[in-house]
Amino acid sequence: MLASAGQGEGGVVLVNAGPGVGRTALLDAFLRKATESGARVCAAAGSSAETEAEFGVVGQLFPPTGPLGAGFRLARAIGSRDAGPGLDADRLFDALCQELRRRPTVIAVDDAQLADAASLRFLRYLVRRLRTAPVMMVLTEPTGPDALPPSFQAELLRHPQCRRLGLLPLSRDGVTQVVSAQVGSDRVPRLAADFHAISGGNPLLVHALLADHRAAHRLSPVPSVPTVPSVSSASSAASASSAASAASAVSAAPAASAAFAKAALAWAYRDEPVLFDVACGFAVLGESATPARVACLVDRGADAVDQVMTALDTAGLLAGGTFRSALVGKALLEHVDVETRAELRRRAARLLHGDGAPATVVARHLLAAPVAEPWAGRTLLAAAEKAMQEGREELSLDCLRLAGQSATTEQERAAVVMARVKIGWEIDPRLVSPWLDELVAALRRGDLRSGDAAWIVKHLAWQDRFPEAVESLSTLAAAGDAGEPGVEAELHFVRHWLRHSCPPLEASVPGPSNPTRPRTPRLRRVSPASYAGEVLGKVLTEGPDDHTVAMAEEILRGCRYSETVVEALEAALLALVYAGRPDRAAFWCDGLLQQAGTRSTGTSVAILSGIRAEIALRQGALPAVEQYARSALSAISLPGWGVAVGSPLAALVHSTTASGMSGVAGAWLNQAVPDGMFRTRHGLLYTHARGHYHLAVDRPAAALDDFLTCGGLAKEWGMDVPTFLPWRTSAAQAQLALGNPGQARALVREQLGRPGGSTARARGVALRLLAATGEPGRRPALLRESVNLLESCGDQVELLRALADRCQALDHVGAPAKARMTARHARNVADACGGDALFRKLFRDEVPDREGDPDGLTGEEQGSASLTAAERRVTALAALGHSNREIGRKLFITKSTVEQHLTRVYRKLGVRNRADLGDLLAGTNLGAGTPAMAMASSAVAG
Incomplete structure (x- = not known):
């Protein structure tokens, strides 16, 4: 265009760009080149401070005392007469043209949209009359609502040599060039990628990121030539990196962000108030921003918001309708006064709440600027629960604190405390103890909804506060709303939970003390938790069957870790375990633990890890038992386990005893446990494990006492199922150790007749003990069936014991080859389950050597190997x-x-x-x- 102007053909260039892209930098660079080429440069810059100053821009272009002073006088002459120029104006125009034709001239106005109206009229006059003069006019304007008036743009576009240029942000290669000029080559690719993702190629932000990077790393800038953005036609679309790339690069932002914050302010806080307001709206709403919401938030028209969005998008600042980098919005809001920022947060909270946005999104605005409205407290409580499910404990606790501060009535305070208990229990049950007294008092006053208050009973029982739990359950059963569908469903599940966790507690409460008793069928509201509780209760009272296994798997198929209460998951998994299907329980439990991701703490993780340890125990995988049980005990504090601590401790005692580490097992038994634990299902498991420890350390009388105690309680509580607690076969082992084979045989035969006594694991163990009490000649056949059953159920430890007994029986009846092969098989099983110590104890001096031939045999006596x-x-x-x-x-x-x-x-x-x-x-x-x-x-x- 400048070359054409030198040949006497005038032209107009209108440069527009989004904020910070560099239209002023481009104009300055061009004017330097124009001056170097010999052209005359007349430059001006519009300003909001001079918008009302008549002919302010014309005075900058044509100083009255300069060689082109005729231009200034011409502008005044034209502006003083409405009918158009007179003789003086014609004379002045001729004088101006004569001077302009002496050499090529560039008339440049930066931020022309801020020029005063009189100057714009004069510029329009020149455009119409200087088409054949060696004059080039360059004007810059922003993209968006503050651009030049449409009438002025129309006049410019009528010029045959008018070009409209839209500036784009720097490409990734362009950012690389900028970075490579100031940073060592080894870091250029990574920094260029990160800076482009954060800034979108916006030159202002790129240079600010570089300045902050140098400040953080004490680097000295390398001299470089000024960099200007790329130029394209107005129809070209602005290139933008994906939002995912920007999000991943936020972490690469420089440690010091002073320059970045100033740059964010520089592009936003210009002489364009609409741009600043709308940008603040996007910064406040973040990912919730939509054009309509931003317009409502900042009280601007939808058209203005769309225009600003276009400007920000072409500047590389937006991606997917939100700021490419949260750092931009954060830096922008830091320069808004506190009261204005708080008001924007309050308005955003009301707006998002009205639109039904997620509670956690609304809560972030409430935390920044509380709103004294009834819905705010409910929203904070819902957000606290949702944040806890998502593993954002800090946000959850912040919401609870604010909800507690804003509660004004007893009911609201009780609801906040209830939420604290629920969330605190998920973090560590030890945390809920200070609030239980307040909840019990609220329940007595009637300030708690019965459906929520039902869970108080569980927390009280968990904390070994049985008398208060009985009182609370009685109060709930007598409440007026206990028959309402939602409340009844909650009470129904809590009773089932008590039934299989703390049977004496549930039985001591008046009313429907046996939730599994036959009743008239009727329609009622249920939940996965209710179904799971019923299925587990049926397994523990009636024994396993295919229907209960299918029901448990159906429940687990529809549950997810973060969306289902852990009590429902626990009941369904234990139903599979106690139904003799540890393989299926392991499949579902592993899937749930995978959904927990990297979380290694919390009550849900602790309970699931404890169940996984119990599953591994029934599969005879001793190293896995210890791994999962230790994980369970480390996920929450030992006091936090309450009465449930008996289950992971029982698994550890069992595994360490079987592994030959009786000293370690004794140390676990010396751990302090609540007295109330012995009135729970967990206490039965703990006492049963303690009995096996007594057997291992040669205390059969103490072991028998523990096993018979377990049996008496299991009968009393209606939980006498061998798949849950095979106390009879355990007592039979103690009787054999005491030299009472007849009593042992009676116990074994009794177990075989119990519901669940015919399952593979229970029958396999029973047949092994039955063989020990029978005639030597019948033992191999019984033990062969025992081995087959135990292999089918996958219990490696019990299989190892059965193989040891079979080896001894075969050797006794004169089949040494079979005995040797059985011993080799046992060796392989021991290696697979980590039972080397148990293997050596069972085989004593007949331990096959791992290396070479197992028994040191040669020739034809090597069996199948020969x-x-x-x-x-x-x-x-x-x-x-x-x-x-x-x-x-x-x-x-x-x-x-x-x-x-x-x-x-x-x-x-x-x-x-x-x-x-x-x-x-x-x-x-x-x-x-x-x-x-x-x-x-x-x-x-x-």
Whole structure:
């Protein structure tokens, strides 16, 4: 355009850009180049302070005493006559044109939208009359509502040589160039990416980030040439990085942000009040910002907000309708006075509440500027609960504190305390103790809704405050609203929770003390928690069945960690555990712990980890038991566990006892526990584990006392199910240790007849003990069935005990080869479950060596290891039940050859016939990767 002006063809350039993109920097750089080229430069800058000063911009362009002073006089002459220029004006215009034609001239006005009206009229006059003069006019304006008037722009656009240029933010490569000029090369790529993500390429913010980076790292700037933004046509769309990139780069912002904050203020607090107001609206609303909400918040028109959004977007400051970086909004609001900022927060809270925004979003504004309105307290309580579910404990506690300060009535204060109890219990139950007295008093006064107050009973029972829990439950049962659907559902679940957690407490309350008793069917409101409580209650009273297992899995399928009360998850998981399905319980429990993510503390994590330890115990995975139980005890304080501490302690005592660490088990038993624990389900598990500890340290009488105590309480509480507490087989072990096989046999037979006594684990343990009380000749068969059952249920520790008994029984009846293979199998099981100490205790001096041959045998006595490939194939098919003729046809050998192979196999394996061969392979439970199954696969394939 400047070159064309030198050839006598005038032109107009209108440069527009969003705030901070650099239209002034571009104009300054161009004017320097124009001066260097020999052009005459007439420059001016509009200002809101001079908008009312008539001909202020014209005076800057054409000083009255300068060579172009005719221009100033011409402007005044034109402005003084409404009818248009007269003879004086014509003379002055000729004089101005004569001077302008001497050499190319650039007339530049920065921020032309702020020029006074008289100056704008004169500029419009010049545009119409200087089309053939060597004059180039350059005007800059902002994008948005404060641009030049449409009438003025229309006049400019009629000029045949008018160009409209829109400036874009710096590209990522452009930011890289800026950064590389001032920072060492090794850090350029990372810094450039981070700065571009935070600033969107806005040059003002990029240079501010660089200044803060230098200040933080004490770097000296490297001299560089000024950088101007890229230029595009007005129709070009502004490029913007994704919001996700910006969010990830916020953490890379410089430690010192003084320059960044000043830059944010510089682009926003200009002579454009609409821009500043709307930008503050976006900063206050954050991710909740929409054009309509911002317009309502700052009391500006929707059109003005849309125009500002366009300006901010083209400046690279917005992404997805919100500030690309929260740092921009934060820096902007720091320069708003306190009262104005508080009023914006209050208005935002009311606006978002009216729009039904999430409680946590509204609460952030209430925390910044409280609102004395009834809905505010309810919103804060809802936000506190939601924040706790999302793991934002600090926000939750802040909401509770503000809600407590704003509560004005007894009911409101009681609701706040109830919320504190619920949230405090999730963090650590120890925290709720100071508030329970206040809640009990509120319940007596009737200031609590019965549905909420029902949970007080659980907290009181958990804290070993049984008398107050009984009183509170009686008060709730007698309350007038106890029959309402919502309240009844809460009471229904709390009673079920008491029924399987603290049976004596629930039974001592008048009313429906047995929630599982038959009743007339009717429609009622239920919840996952209610269903789970009923399913667990049924398993503990009636024993397991397929329906209860399916119900428990159906409940878990519809639950999520952060959306379901942990009591419901606990009941459903324990229903699977006590129904003899620890494998399914492990699947669901692992999934819930994965949903908890990185959280390692909190009551929900503690309870789920404790359940996972109990699951691992029933699978015989001793290292996993200790890992999960310790995690459970470290997730919350030991006092916070209350009466429930018995469950993780029981798991630890069981695992350390089985692992041969009786000293460690005794140390866990020496931990202080609440007296009330022994009136709960957790106390039964603890006492049962203590009994096994007594057995391990050779105190069978004390062990028997513990087991019989467990049995008496289990009967009294209606929880006498072997899948939950196999106290009879445990007592039978104590009786055997005391030399009373007859009493042991009676206990075992009694357990086999109980509901749940036929499940794999319960029956497998019972058959092992029944074999110990029977004739030596019958023991191998019983123990073989016991081994098969325990292998099917996956309890490695009980399987190890059964294999040890079977090894001894086989050796006693004269089958040493079978005994040796059983011992090898036991060795593998011990290695898999971490039961090396238990293995050595069970086998004593008959411990197979891990290295080489297990028993130091050689030659043909090495059993299956000494079989040839042909003998292995024949053996596998014989064990599968094929006749000698069928084996010969499959392997393409004669019947006589098959018989010879089998004769040698019998001698090597120490068996007498085909039936013994089948028993030997079945008794060792050779798996898919073992020689026997390899032989079978090879033979069938052949």
